[in-house]
Every structure is written in C-alpha cells, then in structure tokens.
Amino acid sequence: MLSKKTALITGGSKRLGREAALTLGQAGVRLVIHYNSSGVPAEALCAELKGMGTDAFPLQADLGSTEGTDALFDEAWARMGPLDFLVNNASIFPTGRLEEMELGDLHRNLQVNAWAPFVLTRAFWRRIRGTERRGSVVNLLDTRLVGGDLAHAAYHLSKATLKELTKLTALEFSPELRVNGVAPGAVLPPEGLNDAYLDDLTADLPLKTRGYPQDIADAVTYLLGAPFVTGQVIFVDGGRHLRLGGNP
Ligand SMILES: NC(=O)c1ccc[n+]([C@@H]2O[C@H](COP(=O)([O-])OP(=O)(O)OC[C@H]3O[C@@H](n4cnc5c(N)ncnc54)[C@H](OP(=O)(O)O)[C@@H]3O)[C@@H](O)[C@H]2O)c1
Known part of the structure; x- marks a missing residue:
C-alpha cells in the first residue's frame, strides 16, 4: 500500500527520523531526507536506503530561517516528483524555565517546532488543492504536552502550538490532506544523558516497559497510510x- 509512494521527512538523518525513514524505506517509500547540519549521516542513510532498493536523496535546509523553510517543500517536490507524505520530525529541545524565558527563546522554538511544520503542510496542500491527489502529514509531538514540561517551557509551548495546528490543518486542508500526530514518550535520551535516564522513567510507566524508536516509526507509518x-x-x-494527566 505504501510502495512507490514518496515522502519528505524533516530532520531525517538521525535518531527517530532515521528510524522512521528506514521503516518507510523498507515498505518501498521513496524518500527525501531533509537535514540541517547532519549532511554526512544524511548521505549515509540515503546510501543505505538505496542499497535496500528504494530511491532516496538528502536535502539541506535550516528550518530556523524563513527562507530555508519556504523553499524546502517545493525543492523536494521538484527533485522527487509529486509527494504523498510529509513527516514533520525536526525539532529543537532547549532547556529553560519560564523564569528566564525571553521572547527570542519562544520565537526560536516556535519557528522550528511549529511554524516550519505548518509552512510545509500548507505548501503541500497548495500543491494538491482542488486536484484528485491526496496527501498525508504526521507531526511529531510529545507526551509531555499532557502535563506540561516546565524544564523546557518554550519547547513545550511550541509543541502545544503544533498540536493545535494538527487539528486546525486537518480541518482546513481537507479533503486533500490528512494530518495526524504521534506523541512519543522518552525513547531516546536527550543529548548529554544516557540510558539510565530512560530506566528511571520506565519504572514509573503504567506498562513498565521501555519504548524504542521502532515503536514511534510504526505509529508514523500507520498514520501515513490510514485513509x-x-x-x-x-x-x-x-x-x-x-500519569501526566494526574492519575496515580
Ligand atoms: N527522542 C525522544 O525520546 C522524543 C520524545 C518526545 C518527543 N520527541 C519528538 O520526536 C521528534 C524526533 O525526536 P529526536 O530526539 O530524534 O529529535 P532530535 O534528534 O532532537 O532532532 C531531530 C533533528 O532536528 C533537526 N533540526 C534541529 N534544528 C533544526 C533546524 N534549525 N533546521 C532544520 N532541522 C533542524 C536536526 O537536524 P540536523 O542534525 O541535520 O541538524 C536533528 O537531527 C522531535 O520532534 C521530538 O520533539 C522525541
């Protein structure tokens, strides 16, 4: 069902994006692997995907800049042909509480984590609006949206915006686009932390089991293909x- 479809995945060269790309590639999806600074891993991933028999190429853009964001979708479309899927995975995750938050912090997080996904989604819709083509978008959210992430306040606010945009774009850009979200729990430790961070969190989970990047990739794949x-x-x-919702 996904075979021969085409997808753009942002921040796709490493970590969760890479896992989603490999899972989609195994299903026969042709991929544009967007990256910002990770050009070497992006090239390596594309070579791996090609080795699996699926077409893939890397595409650089800084989603912290308006120009980079505006150009990305059209460039991907021009290089790969009509796109079927968009995975808004790229994100920044800086620490910082409300006590120190400046407008610039909020702006940076909103730009990469909410505005860029929105601009890409809208560019996708504008391409197929009024045609018989259909597209599917998945936004990467965060389970901590439920309780609020005070240690990453600007990040939290940007992901909350993306969650609302998921709903609004699903309405406004239908029937051409479907727009859904995946809210991962901690499956990879943030930079600077190791697996002990995940072990501590696992002990408090209702399911008492660790999650893995493949779990997230499977949910992304399901939503992309769920008509x-x-x-x-x-x-x-x-x-x-x-638990974050307040239950013991
Ligand atoms: N990891 C988890 O356990 C977890 C938990 C909850 C939610 N999530 C969400 O799941 C998604 C993937 O998580 P992750 O941990 O794999 O993400 P990540 O490693 O923190 O970031 C993914 C990619 O985002 C790209 N990026 C950052 N700033 C950018 C910019 N200005 N322009 C373009 N790209 C930029 C980076 O690309 P380059 O390397 O090319 O610069 C990076 O590789 C994120 O949306 C995250 O919020 C993850």
Missing part, C-alpha cells in the same frame, strides 16, 4: 500520558 484517520494524536509512551 480514514485525520486530526488524531497517538501517544506512544507506555501509558505515560495517563
């Missing part, structure tokens, strides 16, 4: 959102 699902957010987090 009767839009405006939905799937929490892939071992049940953590239930």
Whole structure:
C-alpha cells in the first residue's frame, strides 16, 4: 500500500527520523531526507536506503530561517516528483524555565517546532488543492504536552502550538490532506544523558516497559497510510500520558 509512494521527512538523518525513514524505506517509500547540519549521516542513510532498493536523496535546509523553510517543500517536490507524505520530525529541545524565558527563546522554538511544520503542510496542500491527489502529514509531538514540561517551557509551548495546528490543518486542508500526530514518550535520551535516564522513567510507566524508536516509526507509518484517520494524536509512551494527566 505504501510502495512507490514518496515522502519528505524533516530532520531525517538521525535518531527517530532515521528510524522512521528506514521503516518507510523498507515498505518501498521513496524518500527525501531533509537535514540541517547532519549532511554526512544524511548521505549515509540515503546510501543505505538505496542499497535496500528504494530511491532516496538528502536535502539541506535550516528550518530556523524563513527562507530555508519556504523553499524546502517545493525543492523536494521538484527533485522527487509529486509527494504523498510529509513527516514533520525536526525539532529543537532547549532547556529553560519560564523564569528566564525571553521572547527570542519562544520565537526560536516556535519557528522550528511549529511554524516550519505548518509552512510545509500548507505548501503541500497548495500543491494538491482542488486536484484528485491526496496527501498525508504526521507531526511529531510529545507526551509531555499532557502535563506540561516546565524544564523546557518554550519547547513545550511550541509543541502545544503544533498540536493545535494538527487539528486546525486537518480541518482546513481537507479533503486533500490528512494530518495526524504521534506523541512519543522518552525513547531516546536527550543529548548529554544516557540510558539510565530512560530506566528511571520506565519504572514509573503504567506498562513498565521501555519504548524504542521502532515503536514511534510504526505509529508514523500507520498514520501515513490510514485513509480514514485525520486530526488524531497517538501517544506512544507506555501509558505515560495517563500519569501526566494526574492519575496515580
Ligand atoms: N527522542 C525522544 O525520546 C522524543 C520524545 C518526545 C518527543 N520527541 C519528538 O520526536 C521528534 C524526533 O525526536 P529526536 O530526539 O530524534 O529529535 P532530535 O534528534 O532532537 O532532532 C531531530 C533533528 O532536528 C533537526 N533540526 C534541529 N534544528 C533544526 C533546524 N534549525 N533546521 C532544520 N532541522 C533542524 C536536526 O537536524 P540536523 O542534525 O541535520 O541538524 C536533528 O537531527 C522531535 O520532534 C521530538 O520533539 C522525541
């Protein structure tokens, strides 16, 4: 069902983006691997995907800049042909509490984590508006949207905006586009932390089991290919959102 479809995945060269790219590639999806600074891993991933028999090429853009964001979708479309899927995975995750937050912090997080996904989604819709073509978008959210992430306040606000945009774009850009979200729990430790960070979190999860990048990639793949699902957010987090929601 996904074979021969085409996808753009942002921040696709490493970590969760890479796992999603490999899973989609195994299903026969042709891929544009967007990156910002990770050109070497992006090239290596594309070579790996080609070795698996699927077409892939890397494409650089800084989603922190308006110009880079505006150009990316059209460039991907021009290079790969009509796109079927968009995965808005690229993100920044800086620490910082409300006490120190400046407008510039909020702006930087909103730009990469919410505005860029929105601009890409809108560019996708503008391409296929009024045609018989259909597209599917998945936005990467975060399970901590439920309780609020005070240690990453600007990040939290930007992901909350993206969650609302998931709903609004699903409505406004239908029937051409379906737009859904995946809200991961911690499956990879943030930079500077090791697996002990995940072990501590796992002990508190209702399911008491660790999640892996493949769990997130599977949810992304499902939503991309689910023709009767839009405006939905799937929490892939071992049940953590239930606890964050205030339940003991
Ligand atoms: N990891 C987790 O356990 C977890 C938990 C909850 C939610 N999530 C969400 O899941 C998604 C993937 O998580 P992750 O941990 O794999 O992400 P990540 O490693 O923190 O970031 C993914 C990519 O985003 C790209 N990026 C950052 N700033 C950019 C910019 N200005 N322009 C373009 N690209 C930029 C980077 O690309 P380059 O390397 O090319 O610069 C980076 O490789 C994110 O949206 C994250 O919020 C992850």
